[in-house]
Amino acid sequence: MYIIIVGGGTVGYYLCEALLNEGHEVLVLDKDAAKCERFGDDMGSVCMRGDGCEAATLAQAGAARADVLIATTDEDEDNLVACQVAKYEFGVARTLARVNNPKNEMIFKKLGVDRTINVTNLILDHIEGDLPTHPMVHLLTMMEDGTEIVEVRVREKSTAVGKAVKDLSLPPDAVLVLLIRNGYKPQTVIGDTVLEVNDRIIALTPTAAEDVLRKELTGLD
Amino acid sequence: MNVLVMGCGRMGAQLASLLDAEGHKVTVLDIDAHGFRRLPPGFGGIALVGDGTSEDALKKAGIEEADAFVAVTQGDNRNIMAAQIAKHIFNVSRVLCRIYDPLRRDIYEALGLEAISPTTVFAQIFKDKLLSM
Numbered sequence: 001m002y003i004i005i006v007g008g009g010t011v012g013y014y015l016c017e018a019l020l021n022e023g024h025e026v027l028v029l030d031k032d033a034a035k036c037e038r039f040g041d042d043m044g045s046v047c048m049r050g051d052g053c054e055a056a057t058l059a060q061a062g063a064a065r066a067d068v069l070i071a072t073t074d075e076d077e078d079n080l081v082a083c084q085v086a087k088y089e090f091g092v093a094r095t096l097a098r099v100n101n102p103k104n105e106m107i108f109k110k111l112g113v114d115r116t117i118n119v120t121n122l123i124l125d126h127i128e129g130d131l132p133t134h135p136m137v138h139l140l141t142m143m144e145d146g147t148e149i150v151e152v153r154v155r156e157k158s159t160a161v162g163k164a165v166k167d168l169s170l171p172p173d174a175v176l177v178l179l180i181r182n183g184y185k186p187q188t189v190i191g192d193t194v195l196e197v198n199d200r201i202i203a204l205t206p207t208a209a210e211d212v213l214r215k216e217l218t219g220l221d
Numbered sequence: 222m223n224v225l226v227m228g229c230g231r232m233g234a235q236l237a238s239l240l241d242a243e244g245h246k247v248t249v250l251d252i253d254a255h256g257f258r259r260l261p262p263g264f265g266g267i268a269l270v271g272d273g274t275s276e277d278a279l280k281k282a283g284i285e286e287a288d289a290f291v292a293v294t295q296g297d298n299r300n301i302m303a304a305q306i307a308k309h310i311f312n313v314s315r316v317l318c319r320i321y322d323p324l325r326r327d328i329y330e331a332l333g334l335e336a337i338s339p340t341t342v343f344a345q346i347f348k349d350k351l352l353s354m
Contacts, residue, residue, distance in 0.1 A: 053298055055325065056324060075298070077274050077299045078298050080298070080305075081298040081301055084301075084328075103276055110309055110310065
């Protein structure tokens with residue numbers, strides 16, 4: 001595959017190295033001469049000096065035949081424009097943008113970027129997964145319609161303990177799907193299911209209602 | 222008209238004061254309060270510190286009530302991003318954007334963004350002036 005990386009910072013550097021090792025054709029674009037030189041010394045002529053947001057630079061880089069463009073700079077607006085110019089001007093099939101402000105993920109998707117990578121959220125996901133006591137873990141985000149699949153653990157202090165699901169004050173669009181209880185087979189949740197301490201619930205919730213759902217099931221703000 | 226102007230440089234300040242003088246409701250947004258010194262003493266609009274490429278800052282600046290949004294910061298990409306957020310996320314009915322790079326302006330104009338490139342406009346004006354001497 002021919003992959004163009006916009007931004008020769010730390011992320012761009014190691015990404016380039018890894019993709020080259022996998023046998024891909026890689027070209028890095030960076031405005032900074034010193035950065036380009038570092039690539040030249042370490043990996044050969046894989047870096048071209050230029051602004052990856054400029055159509056002229058992308059044309060020179062052969063963007064029209066690129067399979068993927070990855071924008072890795074630390075400025076969200078630059079990453080957005082690089083992806084959009086690649087996609088709409090050169091027809092690059094797949095564009096990926098590093099997103100620094102987590103709130104921009106949804107905006108970038110709406111504006112045509114195929115995939116966003118948000119470092120803050122990635123680290124957060126790992127922290128949640130690594131801490132078994134964490135009361136709510138994000139399992140999957142369905143970015144397009146703002147829905148999440150989460151795993152919530154019912155805590156001792158929660159007012160939901162001993163209550164039937166139909167009597168809980170759940171957010172209107174949230175659905176409790178699956179109940180995982182120690183020693184039992186996972187079962188689908190029905191209105192009459194009574195919750196116990198340490199029950200694990202797999203739920204589907206709109207991102208906006210996540211906090212309400214967590215509070216109702218865990219008792220934590 | 223209720224207008225939100227992003228960027229209080231020479232251009233943004235001038236535009237804001239012209240609109241304000243004509244009785245429009247103007248809010249100016251800039252990441253640096255230093256730019257507000259360019260607003261005239263009798264400016265009746267609102268000057269707010271905030272990043273116009275952030276959805277939250279735009280909301281605070283009242284973009285949901287704005288009839289028009291103008292992006293005139295120094296950075297083409299900042300203007301492009303903010304203008305697209307205004308147009309596609311907040312559905313502001315009139316969105317104008319400054320893009321210095323003529324090629325980039327053409328690309329975004331084709332994508333439906335109303336954009337002006339000072340580079341092209343001024344080069345033309347200067348050329349016409351020179352040749353009419």
